[in-house]
Amino acid sequence: MRAAAPASLPAPAPAGAAATLGIIPKPWKVEVLPGSFVFSRDTVLVLEDNWAETAPVAAYLAENLSWSPGVKPKITEARTSPAGGSAIRLTLKAQNPELGEEGYALRVSPAEVRLEANAAAGLFYGVQTLRQVLRLEPEGTPSLPCLNVTDRPRFGWRGMLLDCSRHFMSKEFIKRSIDLLAVHKMNRFHWHLTDDQGWRVEIKKYPLLTEIGAWRSDDAGIRYGGFYTQDDIREVVSYARSRFVTVIPEIEMPGHSVAALASYPELSCTGGPFEVQTMWGVHKDVLCAGSDGTFAFLENVLSEVIELFPSPYVHIGGDEVPKDRWKACFRCQARIRAEGLKGENELQSYFIRRVEKFLNSKGRRLIGWDEILEGGLAPDATVQSWRGFDGALAAARSGHDTIVSPVSHAYFDFDLRRLDLRQVYTFEPVPIGLSADEARHVLGGECNIWTEYAPQDAIDGKMFPRILAMAECLWTPARDRDFSDFRRRLGAHTPRLEARGVRFGEEARPxxxxxxxxxxxxxxxxxxxxxxxxxxxxxxxxxxxxxxxxxxxxxxxxxxxxxxxxxxxxxxxxxxxxxxxxxxVGHHGRGGRITLSPSFSRRYPSAGLHSLADGVRGSLDHRDGAWQGFEGSDLEITLNLGRLQTVRRLACGFLQHASIAVFIPDQVEFFVSTDSRTFSHAGTVWPRVPRKISDRVMRDIAVDLEAVEIRYIRVRARNAGPCPAGHPLVGEKTWIFADEVIVD
Ligand SMILES: [Zn+2]
The missing domain is CATH 2.60.40 (Immunoglobulin-like)
Incomplete structure (x- = not known):
């Protein structure tokens, strides 16, 4: 039964045959051979050695292969298994130093499958390859093509960040995401658990962090949030461990911490009060670096975090810290003097060093975003470079480890216009300019999924197919990467994932x-x-x-x-x-002449002067080219229809995108005229669209008329005024975005 059935005889293996196997990420060495291993009722999984470590991988394999009915392999130890039967043999005695801790050697012959590794992670990755090449014979029996694979990763750090603060994701979804990483041989899950918009991890000593900090309410009264209990976290960490994924917790400090400040305002410079933020952006309120209470709080929090997460690393954020509050805080200023620091950048550095010292004392290492380089790097810190590659360069040159996740290649929250599949695939984690010795400090890379505009339902589309390209960038030797070949393999791979319920996004916006x-x-x-x-x-x-x-x-x-x-x-x-x-939109005003007061901003010109009467509507994307932007003042639009027309309704389209200070006007007045000298009032509307909502809203503000004959229309829109309190841009000018004056 293990002889290859005629129907499964493969074509002779041509050059590039590995491509037809569809393996992603592409293995280091693949040799496709004639023949295949066909499963039978008698096929067994044989543990050659190290029962304790190989048995869970064998159980995973048994559970996950899509056996046809009646094929259910037993797991046996070598000494109880008769030699010569149909078998998949697992061994941890590969005795091949080339394979390292995560590599494996997989040999499929018609008689048996042999999977060898030095460590259980390697076996697990061998099993993933095996799953990817599994096929069904015409009669429905599973089989494997004969092949030799010798494989190992290029980088030891192959990660993905998921932001669960801006949007909360269920525990089941997190486990599913971790599984989807593991099947592509990714091994780090970077869990962004705290930010201005929500604190998501239960801390026993500080219950308000989740009673208050895990929830936010916008002006429309909609309460949003959630958190993970310590039991949830342990469950996720244990699940991840069974898939050889290390979970790295990120607890943001000293910035991106308004959810913590809302819970415990005494941790701030000003004393608050604060609300958990509903608006995206960089908020000025941060943890007070002058107060010893801040550090006591952080040490208590981190102590619980360390208990929950066995990861050797703890990510402490450290990015986007405005210094406004520290400049005005007598305690922060006193700290600067007492420690002999040169200003607020060095105060940030002091902050990070102090936290690092604590983590080190607990046997853990600190990771921070590349801003932690400013003002001097903490002695043992690992730098995650996001603002390009410079942070990685600087870190590696100064002998620090670095994880590379630049906005140019790794920000999967970006639209496909900025980051499509091909662009991800060109990611080279080792920055140009590093010596071989310095390059050793590049641990690997991560892709980041920030979720301001991506609730749980949208994550699959952001992650797939781009994560497959990232997996290959981090696993496969750079010289073996080829985008056309990758795309061909992707074609074979996609249906397998879709069958598991993965909802692919598109790969490009051509x-x-x-x-x-x-x-x-x-x-x-x-x-x-x-x-x-x-x-x-x-x-x-x-x-x-x-x-x-x-x-x-x-x-x-x-x-x-x-x-x-x-x-x-x-x-x-x-x-x-x-x-x-x-x-x-077709309407009487299309093609009319527009006069604006004041003129539009050069940053958002749309199609120029007359584009508010061109019939082109905007979308929720404020950069789609249809929106004309007006900064910081009221707006008056006059439209000349060119001749008298009978008009029954007037409208003007506006956009609100609160996070970037674009608001629907407070008040919109409409006027009409036959001669452009005398205008009569045709109606006033107060739109009252809630200001704090994070979502983007489009609204046509309209008035009905009683079939009047007019030639000129004037729209006066009142600017919403400076950004309100609680907005990250508080006090700054706001914008009006309009797309069309519609005359029916
Ligand atoms: Zn302070």
Missing amino acids: LTIFPSLDLASGRLTVAVRSSEPGLDIRTTLDGSRPSLQSLSYRGPVEIKDTCRLKAAAFLEGRPYGQVEEREF
């Missing part, structure tokens, strides 16, 4: 929609441009998703009426990349 209004004729045309050659572009105007049966795009399309244009790309007959869409 298309851009370019509307343009011809002022002379009033004609609005739309072009669809592609950043990649050879794509088959299809469009629809009824809002439906384009298919291969939809209209083939051949050139600019004229838009006459209100519609929603969607454009999709196809590559080799399959959908490729994100579907783009844009909404258009």
